[in-house]
Amino acid sequence: MKPRILIIGGGYGGLRTAMTLQQHLHQQAEVTLISKHDYHYQTTLLHKVAIGTLSARKSRIYFRKILDLTKVQFIKDKIIEIKPDSKQVIGNGGVYEYDYLVIGLGFKPEGFGIKGVEEHAHKLSSLNAALKLDKAIEYKFKEYCHTKNQQDLSIIVCGTGFTGIEFAAELGSRLDELCLIGGIPRDIPKITCIGRSDRILPMFSKKSSAIAQKKLESFGVEVICGGDVQEVKTDGVVIRKDGELKEIKGNTILWSAGVRGSDIVEKSPLENTKGRVKVDAYLRSPQYENIYVVGDCALCTSRDAIHAPTAQLSAQMGDYVGKSLLKILDGKEQKEPFKFVHRGTVCSIGHTDGVGIIYKQSINGEFAAFLKNFIENKWLYGIGGAKLVFKNGQFRYRTSN
């Protein structure tokens, strides 16, 4: 009997594991990838889907089109339980047995128990969630001519990290067009971005934060730093800032203030913190040698610092786990611990601007935007070659007014 490798989740980590395996496997193992969708999508582009600048069609990358199905079996199923002791995974559609398990079940939004987050806020947690937000915004701009309700065009973004800022900037840079299309005076729509930290994008240098904030404000986005969200309502957000309570009004609210791991991992016998498993140096569960965890549901440290969960980290984890499994199948041992190479991070600010760090060098402006696109297209190239870049890739163009 061939060893069975089961990969659950088809995000950056799971998919890269499968791709690495299929590239080098010669029938030494049965590899199965299970995902609840037929398609992979780039989580890093969900803000574009939510604004309608990236179409649903372009954002779906179908597993059966990019996988070599003679080497990796694909099953569409939603995983509901992990049973490490019986080496089984339970899905809605059946029970799956494995010898090696790779968990890449991604993230969930973290509401920190704040009242109303669950019920009243949109989240950019999946492609479908992004499409729903797109519809909601489009509908409100479309109906404004009837409702004349300014609140309908007031959008509140909770969170001044990557997702929140990229979303606010993408929307900000589209406001001119949305107003033109809908015949709406430009001063009606309002975007407010609220964060707890004392500056936006705290992972970057102070200078980069300032540049990003200036650019955001040029789109008309109001930035509130040091604001602690107390409650999310249907028509606004209550914050505490400088010791005082204040209510920001707006009928569309995005919650992008935090993420946690997977709830399937959380309720599994695997030791975890909020759905994230603190993996060993080889990205394995410390309890089960045959279980690997990649992506956002892995807590991965180096020199005692926890790596921030990013697509870049997830993809490198997937590559590493794929290679580890290939070694094991060859009867060898993986002796090299996982080492994250932080090439850089870029936050796009609209289509033609951005800030970031590349190889420890701060960058901004058009070059940052170019790199951001380059990074996304490189991912597409890695999983589907030039054809996929051509079909699904993003190419920069200035939007016309």
Add this chain to the structure above:
Amino acid sequence: MKPRILIIGGGYGGLRTAMTLQQHLHQQAEVTLISKHDYHYQTTLLHKVAIGTLSARKSRIYFRKILDLTKVQFIKDKIIEIKPDSKQVIGNGGVYEYDYLVIGLGFKPEGFGIKGVEEHAHKLSSLNAALKLDKAIEYKFKEYCHTKNQQDLSIIVCGTGFTGIEFAAELGSRLDELCLIGGIPRDIPKITCIGRSDRILPMFSKKSSAIAQKKLESFGVEVICGGDVQEVKTDGVVIRKDGELKEIKGNTILWSAGVRGSDIVEKSPLENTKGRVKVDAYLRSPQYENIYVVGDCALCTSRDAIHAPTAQLSAQMGDYVGKSLLKILDGKEQKEPFKFVHRGTVCSIGHTDGVGIIYKQSINGEFAAFLKNFIENKWLYGIGGAKLVFKNGQFRYRTSN
């Protein structure tokens, strides 16, 4: 007081009227275009929207982006009544007065009173209807892995004219991909195309019909000619063929067997046949000299033959009415009657094939497909220049499997 020109409807006819006016007007008149949507769309491409090969985003062409708003005022409103005697048009949002009225309210599907057409069949009557059909088909292909209901992947097209054939071919040419994506055996989905006439596309030569049918069948589309639909059910269609009743099974049904004019026109004091006004040689209502009718709600004849309602005809009508109005505003009289120049008609059969007539010459194959694209892009060029062709144009590519 300047004369007020009111154009109701922003399809091919109404939009061309507005564009012709704005090109030559110098404040001699107040021109207003009213449409129930903020955007124009190409009715000739709705089959692509319904199959998901043309995105909603690309198919919307916003009026406020292509109109010169200093010359043409745009109002988004749904017209509900025409009152020619008081020179008024009533919309949901208000009452509009005019000196000259241009009616371009388009078509409605014609069900010929057949049972179930209204309730159980999709129609390609608007962009939203096409998007709804796209969702319905996508959902059924997506859920097939759970339902395993072959009927869900059986699609019935009623009508073997332009719309029906273009839709069936577009879907047929996508089946390989849809099956691959969903992991569905290729022999499960079925498309059946039913028409009353003895051959498909009866407006073309027998040879062209035969070529088109052969191509359709190569996509696995079953063609039934001489079939008279008796009833449309939720799960199939009852037809009479060769004197016998027969039931064709399928859970997705498109009705594209006929069109009629606008219901607003139908219930107006204007003499009309099924919502279409038999216009005079100058495209005016014979009852009201100041009312022009363009597009599908005009019945326009030459040498006693009625012109088939096409985008080409509508656009030429719009150009003509725009020019007529310019003459009148200059104090002149339009002496030239409207003359339709039938340049040609092309029916696409998937992305890379088609049949048609260009300047009385039958054509088919890739050249026809190329011309079809050329015609669509020429329309975009006409209303929005090269920029619009670049942003919203369709460029041929072979879909990869």
